[in-house]
Each structure stands twice: as C-alpha cells, then as structure tokens.
Amino acid sequence: MLDIRFIRDNPELVAKNAENKGYHVDINDLISKDQAKRKLQQQADELREKRNAISTQLKGGRPSDDLVAAARNIKEELVSIEHDLKVAEEALMQLMYQVPNMTQDDVPLGGESDSVEIKRWGEQTTGAVDHLDFALRRDWVDFERGSKVAGAKFYYLKGDLALLENAITQFALDLVTKNNFTYMTVPTLVNSRIATGTGFAPRSSEQSDEYYIEGEDLSLIATAEIPITGYHADEIIDEDSLPLLYAGYSASFRKEAGTYGKHNRGLFRVHQFNKLELYAFCLPESSRDIHEMILGVEEEIWQALEVPYHVINIAAGDLGAPASKKYDMEYWSPVDNMYRELTSASNCTDFQARNLNIRVRRKDGTIEILHTLNGTAVSLARSLVAILEHYQNADGSLRVPTVLQQYMGGRQTI
Numbered sequence: 001m002l003d004i005r006f007i008r009d010n011p012e013l014v015a016k017n018a019e020n021k022g023y024h025v026d027i028n029d030l031i032s033k034d035q036a037k038r039k040l041q042q043q044a045d046e047l048r049e050k051r052n053a054i055s056t057q058l059k060g061g062r063p064s065d066d067l068v069a070a071a072r073n074i075k076e077e078l079v080s081i082e083h084d085l086k087v088a089e090e091a092l093m094q095l096m097y098q099v100p101n102m103t104q105d106d107v108p109l110g111g112e113s114d115s116v117e118i119k120r121w122g123e124q125t126t127g128a129v130d131h132l133d134f135a136l137r138r139d140w141v142d143f144e145r146g147s148k149v150a151g152a153k154f155y156y157l158k159g160d161l162a163l164l165e166n167a168i169t170q171f172a173l174d175l176v177t178k179n180n181f182t183y184m185t186v187p188t189l190v191n192s193r194i195a196t197g198t199g200f201a202p203r204s205s206e207q208s209d210e211y212y213i214e215g216e217d218l219s220l221i222a223t224a225e226i227p228i229t230g231y232h233a234d235e236i237i238d239e240d241s242l243p244l245l246y247a248g249y250s251a252s253f254r255k256e257a258g259t260y261g262k263h264n265r266g267l268f269r270v271h272q273f274n275k276l277e278l279y280a281f282c283l284p285e286s287s288r289d290i291h292e293m294i295l296g297v298e299e300e301i302w303q304a305l306e307v308p309y310h311v312i313n314i315a316a317g318d319l320g321a322p323a324s325k326k327y328d329m330e331y332w333s334p335v336d337n338m339y340r341e342l343t344s345a346s347n348c349t350d351f352q353a354r355n356l357n358i359r360v361r362r363k364d365g366t367i368e369i370l371h372t373l374n375g376t377a378v379s380l381a382r383s384l385v386a387i388l389e390h391y392q393n394a395d396g397s398l399r400v401p402t403v404l405q406q407y408m409g410g411r412q413t414i
Contacts, residue, residue, distance in 0.1 A: 021320075122303075141267065184247070221250060252379075323346040352372045
C-alpha cells in the first residue's frame with residue numbers, strides 16, 4: 001500500500017494515478033475515513049493518559065468514591081472508543097488496499113495497446129505449425145486426460161516434452177545462480193495476509209485470479225513472487241545485507257478468468273504451470289538499477305535459447321496494482337506472425353514491503369521501508385510454446401536448443 005502521509009499530502013495525484021491504472025478508488029472517502037480514525041485515536045490516547053493518571057492516584061491509601069467512579073467511567077468510555085477505533089481502522093484499510101502503487105515518470109499512459117517497444121532482438125521468421133498440433137502428433141501432451149482428472153486447461157506433459165521442460169528449468173537455474181540469485185523452493189499455499197500484502201488486488205471481485213481453499217485462510221499461489229515477498233515479512237534487514245536476490249521455483253495456479261479467446265489454445269494459457277521467478281529486496285535508491293539487471297538476466301536466458309523477442313514498457317492501464325513500472329518480454333511467434341507474452345520484470349518500489357512491514361536498518365541506525373522487485377526467469381508452459389514454434393522440423397522432429405543439449409543427455413533432436 002501507499003504511505004498514508006503521501007496520500008494525505010497528494011490526494012489529487014493519487015486519485016489521478018489510480019484512474020490512469022484503471023482502478024476506481026474514492027480518495028475523498030479515504031481521506032475522510034483517515035480523519036475519523038485519527039480523531040478516534042486521539043480520543044483513545046487522551047483517555048489512556050487520564051486512566052494512567054488516575055491509576056497513580058489510586059495507589060496507596062483509600063481512594064475516594066469520586067475517583068473510583070471516574071476510573072470506572074474512563075474504562076467504559078475507553079472500551080467503547082477502542083471498539084469504534086478498530087472499526088474505523090478496518091474501514092480505512094479496506095480502502096488503502098484498493099489504492100494502486102504510483103507509476104514512474106517514464107511509464108506510458110493508456111491501456112495495453114499504448115505500451116512502448118524499447119528494444120528488439122532476433123529475426124522474425126514465419127510459417128511454423130501450431131505448438132499444440134505439433135505436440136499432439138508426438139503424443140507429448142494430453143489435455144483430454146488432464147480435463148478428466150482436474151478440469152479444462154489442466155494437462156499432462158509426456159516423454160521428451162516433459163524432459164525438455166526439465167532441461168529448460170535446469171539451464172535457467174544454472175544461469176540465474178551464476179548471476180548471484182539464491183535458489184529456493186517455496187510453499188504453494190499462502191495465507192490471506194501474504195496474498196493481500198503482495199498487492200494482487202483485483203479491480204473487481206470478478207477479476208480475482210487465485211484459487212481459494214474453502215474453509216481455510218489459504219489460497220494457491222499464482223507465482224512464487226507471493227511467498228517470496230512474505231519470506232521477510234515483519235523483519236528488519238541490515239543495509240549491508242542488501243540486495244537480497246532469490247530465485248523461487250514453484251507450481252503456479254491461475255484461473256485465467258476473462259482470457260478465453262485471447263491466445264488461449266494449448267499451453268499458452270493454462271490453470272497450472274511451473275515457473276522460476278526472480279526476486280529482489282533492495283535499497284530504495286537501487287531499485288531502478290536492479291530492475292534493469294533483472295531484465296538483463298531474462299534477456300540473457302532467451303538470447304542463449306535463440307528465441308527472438310522484443311521488450312515493451314508497459315502502459316499504466318495494464319500495470320496492475322503493485323508495479324510502479326514493468327517490462328514485458330514478448331517472443332516472436334512464427335505461427336501468429338506477432339509478438340506474444342513470455343516474461344515480465346516489475347519494480348514494486350515500497351508498495352509490497354509496506355504492506356508486510358519489511359524494512360531496512362541503515363548504517364546510521366534509521367529504519368525505513370525497502371523496495372521489492374520481481375521478474376520471470378522462465379514460465380515453463382509458455383517457454384515450451386516458444387521453443388516448439390521455433391525449433392520444429394518438417395519431419396515432425398524437434399531440434400534441441402544448443403544450450404539445452406547437455407541437460408538432454410547430449411541429444412540434438414527429439
């Protein structure tokens with residue numbers, strides 16, 4: 001969430017930013033609720049001071065009836081005020097969680113179509129067979145049995161395609177650990193505080209992308225970003241220890257509501273997939289450089305895999321709540337003759353860290369909120385789509401990218 005002091009000082013700016021991001025938040029109502037909460041807080045503090053003063057007078061000797069009555073009245077009044085304060089705080093927090101992060105100055109305004117290409121790599125080829133048709137001919141993927149077992153958009157990977165997914169994972173893991181990211185596996189379930197604190201606030205209830213566990217304070221993760229954000233919740237990290245770089249591997253679960261018909265065929269949009277996520281906790285003054293570094297690691301992966309791509313600076317209306325700026329890498333599809341989503345890299349500044357009380361202790365002893373960033377190393381199902389499209393042969397075989405051959409027993413073709 002944003003700093004309430006920043007909202008108080010810049011209500012019009014915050015309201016305009018939310019509008020640019022596509023979020024409908026009543027900032028005037030938020031300010032009003034904040035004022036009401038602060039007034040109740042002041043009343044509660046004053047009553048506590050009176051209570052403490054009377055408690056001192058009650059010590060030793062026999063207190064007067066008037067003093068006992070005053071103590072009783074203050075206690076009753078404080079109970080009532082504290083109840084009202086709790087209600088006011090909850091009402092305020094509900095609005096605070098609806099306010100998205102501020103965007104950086106170089107983020108383009110507008111929706112998805114207004115995102116700006118900032119670089120391009122590789123040759124745009126044409127004339128490939130659709131990845132699902134190609135994989136089905138080899139009996140490498142089974143959506144029918146996946147649907148029988150778990151429902152639509154669940155699937156089995158089989159044989160060499162499953163081994164290829166593992167090879168991509170191992171290659172990417174070797175590369176990111178050489179770039180000083182610490183590997184970790186993560187819980188695939190998180191509680192509501194961590195899910196909410198990470199900032200995946202939908203624009204409406206219909207847009208929630210998470211699977212919730214009925215009767216439990218748990219939801220399945222949509223990305224390892226969520227549990228990694230929570231890893232340092234309520235902690236103070238020494239300045240000398242930053243940045244902390246993590247690479248989290250997990251299964252990811254998404255409803256993908258509202259995406260049908262939008263590149264939905266086969267493995268491109270599924271309800272469960274494996275993913276290696278990059279994450280950084282860093283000093284505020286370092287986050288812009290760390291953001292570029294994460295993007296650079298993603299580019300290193302896909303240049304090594306020799307898959308053509310471009311990088312776009314995502315427009316404000318397509319950023320989502322936590323990000324202040326986001327880059328998307330989109331690979332060139334020789335099937336669709338267009339660029340399609342592959343990875344992203346987001347700078348969430350202090351938005352997530354404030355939610356989960358993650359701070360840095362400076363060398364001079366001062367404590368402040370740190371910054372968090374995340375990026376996709378490889379999203380495996382989508383990575384397979386890109387490789388199936390770019391490495392297929394006319395005879396139905398698939399060339400193994402050079403950097404993956406060592407993870408496939410030296411095989412050059414499957």
